[in-house]
Amino acid sequence: MKIILVGGGKVGTALARQLSEEDHNVTIVDTNKARVEHLTESYDVLGIVGNGSSITTLAEAGIEDADVFIAVTGSDELNLLCCMFAKKAGHCHAIAPRHEFSFPKKLYSLDATLIELCVKVFPWATYRQTKGAIKLNMLLDHDGHLPVFVDFTNGDVHEVNSARRMELPRDSMVVCDRGYVDFSMLYKWNLSGVDFVTRLKTNTTYDIPEYDVKQYPGTVLSDEVIFLRGSQDKYPERLRKVVVCDVENHRTLTLLTNNFELDAQTIGDIYKARWQIESFFKMLKQNFKIKTFIGTSENAVWIQVWTALIAILLTKYLKFLSKAKWHFSTLVTFLKWNLFVYRDLQQWLDQPFTKPPEPDLFQPEFAF
Numbered sequence: 001m002k003i004i005l006v007g008g009g010k011v012g013t014a015l016a017r018q019l020s021e022e023d024h025n026v027t028i029v030d031t032n033k034a035r036v037e038h039l040t041e042s043y044d045v046l047g048i049v050g051n052g053s054s055i056t057t058l059a060e061a062g063i064e065d066a067d068v069f070i071a072v073t074g075s076d077e078l079n080l081l082c083c084m085f086a087k088k089a090g091h092c093h094a095i096a097p098r099h100e101f102s103f104p105k106k107l108y109s110l111d112a113t114l115i116e117l118c119v120k121v122f123p124w125a126t127y128r129q130t131k132g133a134i135k136l137n138m139l140l141d142h143d144g145h146l147p148v149f150v151d152f153t154n155g156d157v158h159e160v161n162s163a164r165r166m167e168l169p170r171d172s173m174v175v176c177d178r179g180y181v182d183f184s185m186l187y188k189w190n191l192s193g194v195d196f197v198t199r200l201k202t203n204t205t206y207d208i209p210e211y212d213v214k215q216y217p218g219t220v221l222s223d224e225v226i227f228l229r230g231s232q233d234k235y236p237e238r239l240r241k242v243v244v245c246d247v248e249n250h251r252t253l254t255l256l257t258n259n260f261e262l263d264a265q266t267i268g269d270i271y272k273a274r275w276q277i278e279s280f281f282k283m284l285k286q287n288f289k290i291k292t293f294i295g296t297s298e299n300a301v302w303i304q305v306w307t308a309l310i311a312i313l314l315t316k317y318l319k320f321l322s323k324a325k326w327h328f329s330t331l332v333t334f335l336k337w338n339l340f341v342y343r344d345l346q347q348w349l350d351q352p353f354t355k356p357p358e359p360d361l362f363q364p365e366f367a368f
Contacts (some may be wrong), residue, residue: 003064006052006082007073008035020044027061028182050167052082056148060169099142107142107168109277110176112159115163115290124298127155137162140277146316152302168194175274182294183234190258199272200241200256203227216264223264244268284308287332322349
């Protein structure tokens with residue numbers, strides 16, 4: 001059997017030893033790199049360094065093909081979260097629609113949003129002198145528009161610090177805004193086989209070996225190869241600069257990418273698709289309670305936001321299962337209205353406007 005084991009502590013080590021001796025195909029996941037290396041050298045198991053509650057890590061471990069999933073970390077809450085994500089996310093990604101582009105690579109959007117808090121009630125949420133906030137950093141998979149990485153920081157922590165901790169899968173593409181332009185990080189992605197599309201900062205200096213004077217159809221204005229001048233030690237290889245016209249907002253966008261295979265118009269369309277993560281943040285804030293909080297501690301706030309994210313995952317799962325063309329906010333509203341209605345869930349998802357079945361007239365009685 002193919003078994004995924006999250007946690008390489010004493011229990012995880014004992015399970016890895018026993019399961020490998022029984023000739024099972026074992027993959028162990030742990031955040032401690034030295035522990036993973038020790039287990040892979042000691043036993044016949046595969047090792048992945050990462051967070052077991054990350055859908056990206058679970059996908060890398062092969063959650064869709066796994067027969068058994070075991071979480072034995074030191075935290076019961078994390079074990080429960082890992083098992084829930086493993087059960088739901090694997091099936092949810094399997095039935096989720098693919099992104100709208102024809103290339104086979106996985107497409108991700110990277111961004112962050114602020115959740116403002118009262119600094120007097122939440123003094124730990126440092127942001128500004130008179131305001132408090134936490135920052136929700138997210139990597140969104142365009143296959144079904146599902147989050148695959150989530151990280152919480154205080155509002156005054158720059159989002160690029162969270163991006164540096166992400167382990168992106170090979171042969172994937174990430175689109176982000178210019179707040180994530182850290183050439184050392186981008187070069188690390190490039191060496192890892194990850195393509196990126198972002199906006200070029202206005203103060204970036206570079207050399208253009210050959211100027212582009214061609215005319216392009218659509219919204220593309222130019223497509224040129226550049227070499228960085230001031231940051232060539234951080235990114236020594238060539239880059240591609242694509243300038244497109246944003247007709248709706250009456251401006252031009254200067255895009256930066258390490259992909260030289262796709263045409264310039266597709267690069268522009270990929271960056272335009274980044275609005276999907278903005279829509280996800282809007283959907284999260286409008287449909288779930290993350291503006292007012294039950295508790296004031298850091299852990300209480302995180303639990304409430306995690307609960308909202310899990311609710312989104314479950315609702316998306318139901319939306320993918322349904323034959324009816326639900327709008328997400330409509331489905332959330334209808335679920336709230338029908339929480340105490342006893343009926344078949346799949347039937348209701350497919351035919352939501354049918355009358356619920358009549359309750360049984362016969363009421364069983366106890367004889368005393």
